[in-house]
Amino acid sequence: MSGSSSSSVAGRDIVALEGVTKRFPGIVANDSVDLSIRPGEVHVLLGENGAGKSTLIGMLSGLQQPDEGRILVDGKPTPITSPRHALALGIGTVFQHMMLVPTLTVAENLLLGGPWWQRPRTEELEARVAEITRSLGITVKLHAKVSELSLGEQQQVEILRAMVRNSRLLILDESTSMLTPKGIDELGALMRRLVEQGLAIVFITHKLKEAAAFGDRISVLKLGRKVGEIPPERFRALGEQAIISEIVELMFGKQKDDPEAVERPVRTVRAEAAPLLQVADLAVAPTDNAPGLSSISFDIRPGEILGIAGIDGNGQKQLAEALAGQRAATSGSVRLEGIAIEALSVGERRRRGLRYLTDDRLGEGTVGTFPVSINFFLKQVGAAPFWRHGVEQRGEIDERAAQLVREYDVRTPSLKTPVARLSGGNIQKVLLARELAEGAKVVIFNKPTYGLDLANTLASRQRIRDTAARGLAVLLISTDLEELLSMCDRVAVIANGAIVGTVENTDDARTRIGRLMIGLAA
């Protein structure tokens, strides 16, 4: 089970898929996919939202069984019957959706899975974790409750867990989506070290640069089918740009040099216009493991996009929630069109045009078991024209929902499909569609494009730009510096719950923001 004892010679598959097909009601998630996973290689899996990447991982980790085809482990056909079986085979997975128990501590989550008759071996774990975190260069609060960690911190815990288990195949399903640029680079370096020790890694991402930088072999999925592969020999022969353009061609069938590179926006924010959102001296009390906020002040004028940059877990979520009214502020004022709203309820703020797009899509963003159509109007339950006298108006709802599905390109088998069945990226589109709907004046986006594939990321960014162009005020919280630079008029940097500086998005913005983030003056 341990990495060093890998009996398989480099070059032989640890795990291979042969003609694997998986169907769900109304959709073929994987269509006769072949894949070979080898020790000493980072195998990057790419594909649009809904292409079937996570489904493939589900079968490798024993959550699901293929309808057709077979899985070979060390060359032998081996049905992976359960997650326990997968772990025993040495397959460790970091899933796309959080797999931690929120009410347990980090340590308890890491201990989960031990033999039930044993006392949890806390000391042993602490020693092991200290060893790994040192080599990873991260700190983990072992005794904090998971529910008090930011999503980024939770993601680190999950990666740590896969490491603690000594897997020989490590699967990372969009594990960089919540990490900082520095954290991503460190993870890349770590993956390199691990494959050099003979591990195999499957790495799923939507960021093509990560794929080019960290991968050895790339497979591209499209609508459930594998449409292309770049083997290691070719991979090494190509430069980053060549790889990226080849991938883009495989995925989208069109060519473009750096699809993410966008002209810095030239927008005309009228300086004399009255601010739509004014925040002054906003403060929130800290909890045990989450920072509070202190003296947060900023204005956003109509048509303006203000970015919030910073390392995840520095109060971004608290800020968004305090503005949306989901978290009590201890002092300070929030004005929408000049009217104080800090004492108003969540619903009342929303009615006045304040919208908040959470980064916790499945948790607080949607009701997983409700159909897609209802999720579009969750925040309008009971209101006309979708509800009349307390009765749901099916016709109205379906008609408008169908329109939104088309407009936002939500890939769903039907309007009645429970929203949790959609792929991660498509859930995000449902949220976007809902929050940008009629009446919005100020929109808060918290990591709006994480987990979206390239095409959808670009489309979402364009939608946010259009939102601002319509004269709305936008607060864009993101850990992706490129994203902020490509969209914002100004960028404020948050650290430890306070704004440490605000930078106009001019040519030297990148370095100035970088300096602020690491604690230097811009």
Add this chain to the structure above:
Amino acid sequence: MTGLFSEVFLSALLFGAVTAAIPLLLAGLGEQMSEKAGVLNIGIEGMMLAGAYLGFVGAFYSGSLWLGFLTGAAGGVAVALIMALLCVRIGLNQIVIGIALTLGLEGLTALLHHFQFSRSYPRLPAADATVIPLLSDIPVVGPAFFKHHLIVYLAVALVFGMGYLYRRTQLGLNLQAAGDKPAALDVAGIDVIRTRTIAVLTTGALAGLGGAFLANVGAGLFIPFITNGAGFLGIVLAMLARGRPVWVLFGALLFGVCLSLTTAMQVAGINIPTDVIQMLPFLAVMIMLVLFGRRASLPAALGIPYERGAR
């Protein structure tokens, strides 16, 4: 009226409170375990009835109270097996099955009892007490708390055993994960269905034991519907205790006092209609729910059947 506040009366009242509290305690602890693991066990009233009936029959024919406790617990487990099969394994609605089990067992035990004993209600000899030396000599408290059947002390010890289980053992972690985020437990390599099944069967054993105690020690006989809502009180206790076994104990004692007071006031001939007196424990439930119910936090996946890979 002098009798009402005499030492003897007070210690009898408290003695009765403890006796009445034990079945609630066992039911509450059992329900707590199921709920922790994510199964809302409404069938617990039925499990108690099965335990009461089989426990009585076991003790009646063997002459041994301990054998009665054993058959009672086995009866509870048998009902719990049905629950585990239908709700945990097949994933049917837990509320519907729970109610069906309770109603079914109410009818079944009444029917069986009628066939066996027709209209007679044979009694068991009084349970012999394990007297704790020294402590039992303390006035009032001694006779009230330290002259009970051995199983009473064991039940109280179980409270601390459960506390240890939840806070300090791997199984405790597994149970909590099964209730709060079963998918996380599953991908950690622990079978959710098995974990929940263990929880439900344990609930059955504890509820069955509680029922047997109620019949054999509390009443000394079996009459149809003898549990009279004790299982439901157990559900309330488990909900209010928020995962802490000690709170189940406190709650059970409080209800025990109310139940005992009901009997005591009837015996003392206080001039209040008996119906009103019998409402007392339920009034206590409502007061407790109003006071603490809002803070009751339930496991996130409570009542939701787990299916691997579904989303």
